[in-house]
Amino acid sequence: MRVLHFYKTYRSESYGGIEQTIYQLCKCSSASGIESEVLTLSDNPDPAELMYEGHKVHRVKLDLQIASTGFSFTALKRFAQLAAEVDIVHYHFPWPFMDLAHFVTRMNKPSVVTYHSDIVRYKTLLQLYRPLMHRFLDSVDAIVATSPNYLQTSSVLAGYRDKTQVIPIGLDKDNYPAPSATRMEEWRKRIGPRFFLFVGVIRYYKGLHILLDAARGTDYPIVIVGAGPIEQELKRRADEQGLRNVIFLGTVSDEDKAALLQLSYAIVFPSHLRSEAFGISLLEGAMYGKPMISSEIGTGTSYINNHGETGLVVPPSDPEAFRQAMQQLWDNPGQVQAMGTRAQARYQKLFTARLMGESYATLYRDVLAMHGQTETQVSLGT
Template structure:
């Protein structure tokens, strides 16, 4: 079977880019089409793949200011026609689903979310320090881009969603059915740790929408140790809020992060994410999670088994759940077993089986 993969852009160290690396392992002969690819700005898992870029590749801003080019991406993917493949998988949170495929080609969209800057603009702009600049560039084109996005969402034959909440968004905004196939967590990198020190852990980019401020205020009140690994534009503000019981490490190497995962008492996840990899990485070390009851955490946290929820996104509610978690007799092996359900082999098998299933009942476009 001849397969191709398409992704929006490959110039970030993000969860979607990790999924592309996994897809490249499942379908190892598949070329990867994308608008922009900068190997130094994304995960190294694509170095042996055949990556094909667009005319945007050599434009200014494609490394650090690529969001300023958002109005141009529809032109890239609308004019990309992949006819000589049995199956095309678009890995997309925005534009890649808008490709054209041949009459005999099956198009599967693995969707991380409906295009956020169009349908959830306030949420999207809160994620970036230059949100105001991006908003100014997008506003004149917003009507056109929404129409284009809805039309693009009609092109895939099948939608796959990364979580139940994304499935609901796809069905609400695009009026398309979707099946959930969870992204993978590389559980092989982690080991169960049976001893814990009395500190709590956050591993995150420090951006406003991550709501690390809630955790800082909660731990200020609790006066319990909290370690925050990561960096970003919100760091200075968070450090000004924090008392001495809260430590900011900045970015750390993978072995250093693993060491903190192993030693922490529990992992704190105060934001709302489409899926959320870090809580499952903590689970892979046998550590429970205290998470906000929303988004992808609804699919990955089983209350009382591998973590606890807090129901309102407030410092008081989080603090109460932290105290509650201290009275639970957690089973590290059971927590690890839960994380194993998301290991790469499961994702590989689910994707391969889905592709085989839809290919076996292929119908041709008229």
């Protein structure tokens, strides 16, 4: 069975949560007999086609960006060509140009949409886009929400309960490098034996200003890994507040990230807006057996981090509550160890890439059946 994933960016150039989800799906689906390909946009699509860790990535020229939406004239023709060759088209929402491409090319293959997030930031433009969005969601065969929390709280998904199922995002720890003993020791010497860790792209909805406010008056190390649009603004804020215990590392290698996850005391994840629909870096912490501190925003973050079991969940945009949660974990190493153990067990039960791949393979077969096809038929090209 051949599946085409369609999204505006991909991990070969960009490392956000949706890109990571597509990557994990491409890697884990092969065990279920699925051949995955990706079509994405690029500032410099040379080469136009490449192999990325075992799967094919097709790249077309990004022509312009409007409100975080990439547009490409050549993508329409390429999408039509590739969709004709595969058995299922797998869309990743939100990306309004994708909806447009679906209708302009008159795509008629079995289709699945992973609904990663509501559109939160561009409320005025959303009003203009809403008719196209609903027409698109009406037209696809199946919709996937990444957590029961998001399905329950999304006003958009409320209108599609009959065609929506929950498949949580999963990770495969084997895809993460094992850091060398030398690298581990280097980080121990540089940061110390205990530290809180944040990992992620530094965007407006990550709530890092809340974390900085929570750090005031404390002395435990807080390490921030990642880069992004508001990175310099946050660094200035930390300097103005005299936060010598906050360490900005910027972008690090995969080996260094794995080392920091392994060495960290606990994960801090202060995202305060629904734009944070799941929280893959939060899940990475659980995968490494770390307790978590996150905010209750009605999304997948509170599905990963179950309050009192795997960590602590506090009200959003509340630096004092976040500070108290950090203090509680800092002062109670036994609780930290127990929560970390339970976090890792929850990951193993609900969030492995193997489970995600098997769940999507079942969904793909169900969608083919809606069109009167079987997996055997598509494999034989009949």
